[in-house]
Amino acid sequence: MAKIRPLGDRVVVRPDSKEETxxxxxxxxxxxxxxxxxxxxxxxxxxxxxxxxxxxxxELHEGDRVLFAKYGGTEIILDDEIYLVLRENDVLAILD
Amino acid sequence: MAKIRPLGDRVVVRPDSKEETxxxxxxxxxxxxxxxxxxxxxxxxxxxxxxxxxxxxxELHEGDRVLFAKYGGTEIILDDEIYLVLRENDVLAILD
Amino acid sequence: MAKIRPLGDRVVVRPDSKEETxxxxxxxxxxxxxxxxxxxxxxxxxxxxxxxxxxxxxELHEGDRVLFAKYGGTEIILDDEIYLVLRENDVLAILD
Amino acid sequence: MAKIRPLGDRVVVRPDSKEETxxxxxxxxxxxxxxxxxxxxxxxxxxxxxxxxxxxxxELHEGDRVLFAKYGGTEIILDDEIYLVLRENDVLAILD
Amino acid sequence: MAKIRPLGDRVVVRPDSKEETxxxxxxxxxxxxxxxxxxxxxxxxxxxxxxxxxxxxxELHEGDRVLFAKYGGTEIILDDEIYLVLRENDVLAILD
Amino acid sequence: MAKIRPLGDRVVVRPDSKEETxxxxxxxxxxxxxxxxxxxxxxxxxxxxxxxxxxxxxELHEGDRVLFAKYGGTEIILDDEIYLVLRENDVLAILD
Amino acid sequence: MAKIRPLGDRVVVRPDSKEETxxxxxxxxxxxxxxxxxxxxxxxxxxxxxxxxxxxxxELHEGDRVLFAKYGGTEIILDDEIYLVLRENDVLAILD
Structure with missing residues (x-):
């Protein structure tokens, strides 16, 4: 699988399926x-x-489950799954 | 109950019911x-x-009763209760 | 009477009645x-x-009599009196 | 006469009459x-x-004669005379 | 081949062909x-x-494979190939 | 002749006549x-x-001959001559 | 020939003729x-x-050959040649 390293204060997020949400x-x-x-x-x-x-x-780390504003993020498809590249500032909260 | 940790200068607020207000x-x-x-x-x-x-x-701490501008906050429902995620800057005052 | 502590550079002001003005x-x-x-x-x-x-x-202290721009402030009623929550920057001058 | 102390970088200016100008x-x-x-x-x-x-x-001191942009200032009447409260940045120059 | 040195936080990128992408x-x-x-x-x-x-x-170095927002970049043709001059801030991520 | 001292990064410029230009x-x-x-x-x-x-x-000194953008400056007449009060940032270059 | 010294981060550029480009x-x-x-x-x-x-x-020096965005520059004619006064930020790259 291709690896992706976001620049600056960006993160890559895999959105939950409806069931997970x-x-x-x-x-x-x-x-x-x-x-x-x-x-x-x-x-x-x-x-x-x-x-x-x-x-x-x-503030964010790999594996964090997050609540984020979709607005401003960029959708990409990697190995048939959808991901979003967005700025930490567009992430509202970490869900523990 | 799921725990929620807001990022940056954000806070999570449970709006009062009309009676509490x-x-x-x-x-x-x-x-x-x-x-x-x-x-x-x-x-x-x-x-x-x-x-x-x-x-x-x-300036804010857990348990503070506050007066806040609804504008700019994001509504979420957690365990059947409504909460708002908003920035400290949208909170006008602490009510003692 | 409920106490109110404004956040940041905000102040709470009790507008003068017409007679006081x-x-x-x-x-x-x-x-x-x-x-x-x-x-x-x-x-x-x-x-x-x-x-x-x-x-x-x-620059402001409790008890200062001030000239302020109404624009930008938020009106609240506390114990039947009207107050304004506004930023120090919206206060033009102190009246001695 | 009521004294007025402007806040921040504001000044109070008494506009010249046409004759003074x-x-x-x-x-x-x-x-x-x-x-x-x-x-x-x-x-x-x-x-x-x-x-x-x-x-x-x-940069300004009491008694300075100045050239100022009216735009942005706030007019008040104090003891029957018109004054302007404005920011130092709206004053173009000192006239010696 | 003419050499090109971007100023400030700019980079020069050679967009992939469809096959490479x-x-x-x-x-x-x-x-x-x-x-x-x-x-x-x-x-x-x-x-x-x-x-x-x-x-x-x-954060970027010569030879990095990147994901970038086309918006904001400037297209040039150098020795019959298309290149883009863009700011590092318009690059979303490095692909390893 | 009345003296004029511009505030901040402002300068006073006497525009050339067409002949001087x-x-x-x-x-x-x-x-x-x-x-x-x-x-x-x-x-x-x-x-x-x-x-x-x-x-x-x-960067500017009295006596400098300059090229300036008229936009943003304020025209005044002093002893029958036109002058402009403008910010140093509106001056493009010094002509030697 | 009149000499011209640009202020701040401005540069003076002589655009190439079509042949030079x-x-x-x-x-x-x-x-x-x-x-x-x-x-x-x-x-x-x-x-x-x-x-x-x-x-x-x-970053720029006299004699550099550059690629620049025309937008934002100011055209002047000096000794029958056209020049542009522009900010370094409007220069995309140096061509070696």
Whole structure:
């Protein structure tokens, strides 16, 4: 399988199937303005470039289950599965 | 119950029911341009990423009763209750 | 009475009644584009979050009589009185 | 007379009467896009909040005669005279 | 062959042919809002100018195979081949 | 003659007459989108306020002949001559 | 010949004639959204003003052959030749 390393503060997320989402106990109401999705983080970038030239420490790690805003992410298909490349800032929360 | 850890300067808030809101003694006039809501903070993020790579100290803590602008938050349903994920900056004040 | 602690560089202001405003000697002409109001500061936040993670020292203190731009503030009713939650930046001047 | 202390990098200016303006020797052509006005600074704020939490040193002082852009200022009437509250950045120049 | 040295945080990328893209195992669904492309980095700039006057360390290196957003890049033809000049920020990920 | 001291990074420029402009050897084509003008710097401000509270060192000095974008400047008439108050950033180049 | 010293991070570029452009081996396709041009740098500014009051080190030097975005530059005619005054940020690459 091709490996993918996101740049900057980007992460690669595999969105949950509907079944997995239901099992998590979190429901996004149909009336919500912006419907976040759930998924699993499979790759994490080196962090956002800081003004001093360093990189931010990412809050996310491989394997984290997350709630994320679909808006702003880019869909790709890798080995027949859909993934999203998005910025850490578009991830709302980690689900434990 | 699934646990939820908000990222960055986000917090998770459980909005008050109408009865709880009335008991607080604060009323938002119908003529107000932007109607803030009341609720309880149930989870707090690690703080906003600073230019130097550190994190801001959050002003909010779990259990704080708050007045917040609904605008900008994201609604989720967890174990049959509605919650909002929003940024500390969208919280106007703590109610003691 | 419920206590309210504004977050960040916000303050809570009790707008003057028309009688109090007239007594101050300051009049806002009807032709003014943006009509500022007068009032008393009743609560002051911890200051604006700075890039270095610290907080700005607020220029305003409880009890200050101020001239403020209504625009941008949020109206609330507490124990039958109207208050405004607004940012220090929306306060034009202190009236001595 | 009520005293007024502008906040941040604001100043209070008393606009010249037409007679005073003419005496200064400066004329704003009718064809000018943005017509600056002349006046006298009667109060000066503590300076703009800097990223490091300090305050900028104001270039203006009480008594300075100035050329300023009316745009952005707020008109108030104090003891029957018109004043403007505006930011130092809206003052173009000091007239010696 | 003329050599090209991109300025700042820009890189020069040679987009894959359709055959090369297919071999990588990554597919961009037709339904994707923003269709990223694949290619090879052939030149890398000195880095983004930082506030302190230094330059950021580029995450990309010559020879990296990348997934990039076409949007924002500038097409040029050099010795009968198409290249794109784009900013590192428009590169989503490195493909290993 | 009234003296004028521009604030911040502003300068006061006396635009060339048509005759002076022609003598300089620089012509602005009629087809140019934005037509810069030529003139002489007669007063220079203290510099732009920096984030650390200091002032930038101005690149311009009294007496410099300059090429400037008219856009953004403010016209004033002083002792029957037209002057422009503009920001150093609106000056494109010094003509030696 | 009049000398011209660009301010800040500006450079003065003499655009190539069509013949010179063809010789370089770089072609801009007719289908390109934004058509960059080629030319030679004839003057370089002191660098962009940094937040700390210093100046950035320019990447460009007199004599560099460059690929630049015409957009944003200002055309001037000097001794019967056309030149462009533009910011270093509008220069895409150096051609060796």
């Amino acid at each position: 239901t099992r998590s106990g979190i429901i996004i109401p149909d009336t919500a303005k912006e419907k976040p999705q759930q998924g699993a983080v499979i790759a994490v970038g080196n962090g956002r470039l800081l003004d001093n030239g360093g990189r931010s420490v990412m | 009335t008991r607080s003694g604060i009323i938002i006039p119908d003529t107000a341009k932007e109607k803030p809501q009341q609720g309880a903070v149930i989870a707090v993020g690690n703080g906003r990423l600073l230019d130097n790579g550190g994190r801001s100290v959050m | 007239t007594r101050s000697g300051i009049i806002i002409p009807d032709t003014a584009k943006e009509k500022p109001q007068q009032g008393a500061v009743i609560a002051v936040g911890n200051g604006r979050l700075l890039d270095n993670g610290g907080r700005s020292v607020m | 003419t005496r200064s020797g400066i004329i704003i052509p009718d064809t000018a896009k943005e017509k600056p006005q002349q006046g006298a600074v009667i109060a000066v704020g503590n300076g703009r909040l800097l990223d490091n939490g300090g305050r900028s040193v104001m | 297919t071999r990588s195992g990554i597919i961009i669904p037709d339904t994707a809002k923003e269709k990223p492309q694949q290619g090879a980095v052939i030149a890398v700039g000195n880095g983004r100018l930082l506030d302190n006057g230094g330059r950021s360390v580029m | 022609t003598r300089s050897g620089i012509i602005i084509p009629d087809t140019a989108k934005e037509k810069p003008q030529q003139g002489a710097v007669i007063a220079v401000g203290n510099g732009r306020l920096l984030d650390n509270g200091g002032r930038s060192v101005m | 063809t010789r370089s081996g770089i072609i801009i396709p007719d289908t390109a959204k934004e058509k960059p041009q080629q030319g030679a740098v004839i003057a370089v500014g002191n660098g962009r003003l940094l937040d700390n009051g210093g100046r950035s080190v320019m």
